[in-house]
Amino acid sequence: MKVTPEHNERIAKMTFASVYPHYITKVEKKGRTKEELLQVIEWLTGYNEIKLQEFIDEKATxxxxxxxATLNTNAHLIKGVICGYRIEEIDNTLTQQVRFLDKLVDELARGRKMEKILR
Known part of the structure; x- marks a missing residue:
């Protein structure tokens, strides 16, 4: 599936605060913890829980x-399909980074071992 400019713009304007509760629900529903989710987000972005809360409070896009963010140097190793898009084929940097995060959350929820998620 090809990512459209409209899709990229919609993702850019979406707030982290609007998506984060869904990440928590997704992982907890599958028996994982919020702490594991925070570990995954920190691995990818460098943000700790305090910094994440600041983004939530600011309603940052x-x-x-x-x-x-200071993206992990191994982020390029995140591959596969998420939401119908092959991550490594997404040409918009921001959209690709959001899909990196989506993929990591998905892997956590599916029960993948932490050492495999944190490449």
Whole structure:
């Protein structure tokens, strides 16, 4: 599936605060913990729980969230399909970074071992 400019714009304007509760629900429903989710997010972005709360309080967009992030040097190893898109084929950097996060949350919820998730 090809990512459209409209899709990229929608993702850029979406707030982290609007998606984060869904991440928590998804992983907890599958028997994982919020602490594990925080570990995955920190591995990808460098953000700790306090910094995440600041983004939530500010209602920061994903554009701002990822502009300020220090992406893990192994993030390029995140591959596969998420939401119908092959991550490694997404040409918009921001959309690809959001899908990296989606993929890690999905892997956590599916019960993948932490050492495999944190490549």
């Amino acid at each position: 994903f554009k701002t969230f990822f502009e300020k």
